[in-house]
Amino acid sequence: MKRWDLIVIGTGLAGLTAARTAAEAGARVLVVGRGIGSLALFGNSIDVLGEVPPGVNLDAGVSDWIGTHPGHPYARTGWEGIAEALVAFQELFPSPYRFVAAGLTNSLVPTGTGTLRPTYLLPITMRAGAGLVAEETLVVGFRGFKDFQGDTVSLHLKCRGVNISLPRYGLEGLTALALARLMDEEPFRKSLGEAIRGQKAGEKRIGLPAILGLCDPAAVLEDLEGVIGARVFEIPMLPPSIPGLRIFNRFRERLIAKGATFLMGNPVTGVTVKGGRCEGIRVCNPPLETEYRAEQYILATGRFLGGGLWAEMDRIVEPVFHLPVSQPAGRGDWFRERFFQPEAHPIHAAGIATDRSLRPSGEGGAPLLTNVRVAGSILANHQSIEEHSREGIAIATGYRAAQEALKA
Amino acid sequence: MTPATEPRNPARTLPDLCVRCATCMAVCPVARVTPRFPGPKQAGPGAQRFRSAAEASVDDWIELCTACRLCDTACPAGVPISELNLLAKAKFLDERGRGLRDWLLVRSDLFGELAARYSRFVNPLLQNRTVRWLLDRTLAIDRRRMLPPYEYPTFRKWFADRQAPESAGRPRIAYFHGCFTNTNEVDVGKAAVALLEAAGFTVTVPPQRCCGIPRLGVGDLRGAREMGQRNLSLLLPTVREGTDLVFSSTSCGMMLRHEYGPLLNLPGAQELAVRLFDICEFLVRRQEENDAAVRFKPLPRKVAYFTPCHLRALNIGLPALELLRLVPGVEVAMLDTECCGLGGLYGFRKEKYPISEEIGKGLKKEVGRLDPDTIVTDCEGCRMQLRALTGREVLHPVQLLRDALAEG
């Protein structure tokens, strides 16, 4: 039976980062995902720590934050660890479709509901949305395209908005993916650009739903900007996320080129643990259950949506290794009074506690499994939604987990 | 591999597993080219909530699902989307009835032997414009679709007639060739036999019938069960004597391994599944375990590898790619576009031909960009479609590997 150096469970950003880090270091890597992973849902830009206000340098801001949040996943990597992992991430996206920051600080970019959100690394297709000025901005939606409400966006951003249709192409009823594929075709995007130019009233920046192509977004951007005569930016919208799929595809391409094997679509249904070590995992594709073995394992299965955490009536469990989950004392403490309120719900800080090397730890901090590491949003003690730290945690801990696993 | 110990989850076909995340919409090849198909999220779990056995089906778009299963591989919640679609399609077509065309198309295994015997007369007819026009008009088999020519002698005849090599003391391996190899792509079978013999086996070819997947394509569950039952009675004696069985056709393999048991609930399916392997999967494993494994000579060739959807559904990674990488001089690029668009017999149907062609468009462009010497893919459907799209040489991986076998 084949033995792998590393098995990564989870195909979100954390798992992919871990797998790539190991594969590029020469390890034989197997990636197992129950589905395509969270990038297809909401991968857009790379948040690191939105709590740090724009204008304040992220290195100092994050280091201060770690000082007051010693249990946070970032405390395991420090700013240096985050920075190193981010550079590696950026290297995966060479010119022209790059990820860039506005210096060493957060930018504010529009969301699909027209609010502004702090984020750090932006794909170049979103760069012109940073620091937009309402009077100079036009938001363009497509008639009959349900996943992007241009009117809501422009209303909240207090800028002008239009909805256009391109009857020749029958835009009505098309999915985001269909639109992105059409954008990859030069004649389509040029005629769309012309239609937008016809609607422009001197605006300098044009916001579009995030569908600027799947294969060659940089060329789409360049062509649109050329035809329209203004800067163009993508605004995130309802899932599936086209920018997230670009990230996923790029990772997958690199991983396969590096000889990694991808298993997607079936859950891990069991693990074999002996003497504090994981000896194998089982993946079930009915009617077969297949065992895979490796020296090292990384658990990056995400939170509730990805199936990394599971809420039973009275407690939260981790279904793969049955690791203890750091969580509020009882169900009554999971949520605050109202759904929307500024303070985070305690349930969102639930997750897996680890030692310094990201191994799952129990009471007293001793590692429970010596060859298993945990990465990404399944980790305990962060509030990634409110902190705007989701991708940063995934990249930094995925990178670190792989390094630790290779060292072991 | 061991049989799954856990009983089949009774909630499998319940639509409530779906969390409405729309991930599946990111991969469905049909939904991205036509708004007439609502996409996996809606066609599968969405519509399932409104279906009832007692009421007539209203899903007149359900036939547009190609059963590629990509949605299943992407869904994070484990919704058996394509199975829901298949069951809905079966009900819709049971009620509406199936035409003469479907009756004929799914029985191609019955007249295949005969057509091969008289291929000298049949092949020119299949190319004849008047005949194609007639088929198009009377049976709605699209005249633009290339019909694969028949070959004689068939694989079975070649195998029975040949001078078998000295084989005393060698382990036995059984080969499931499938209909297409037998009557239309005999060289694939010859190559499979050559590779297995080079790997040190005595090859046997047990009696076998069409796997029945064409019946599933028209939602004929009863017909598929019958085919399955017949095959099981023919194949089980082989696996019961302890001989493993390999297949070279991805879709036949998926049918035998994953539909006989979980979907069709056929007795003995499990016994077959645990001894059934994709030929490249089997050879990779052999390569890992055995020092005296197959050796390859240099074969300078620029190859583009395409991943069939049903290979993704088998969820065994990319074993053909692993083998191709062992051949010195072979340079492999990935054609990582999802789905070629043929969908088995789907792409032969006049009303679906444009969808099939539209799905394949991206693939054609990608081939043009890579400009390989040879295209390689495991599934005969993908090979047919790729030949039609590009006019280039398209091989099964075993054919290329056979050409690279080192002598002696």
Ligand code: SF4
């Ligand atoms: S099986 Fe394929 S065509 Fe059918 S819904 Fe799923 S992804 Fe779409």
Ligand code: SF4
């Ligand atoms: S079927 Fe699966 S992927 Fe599709 S919307 Fe439902 S949960 Fe999401």
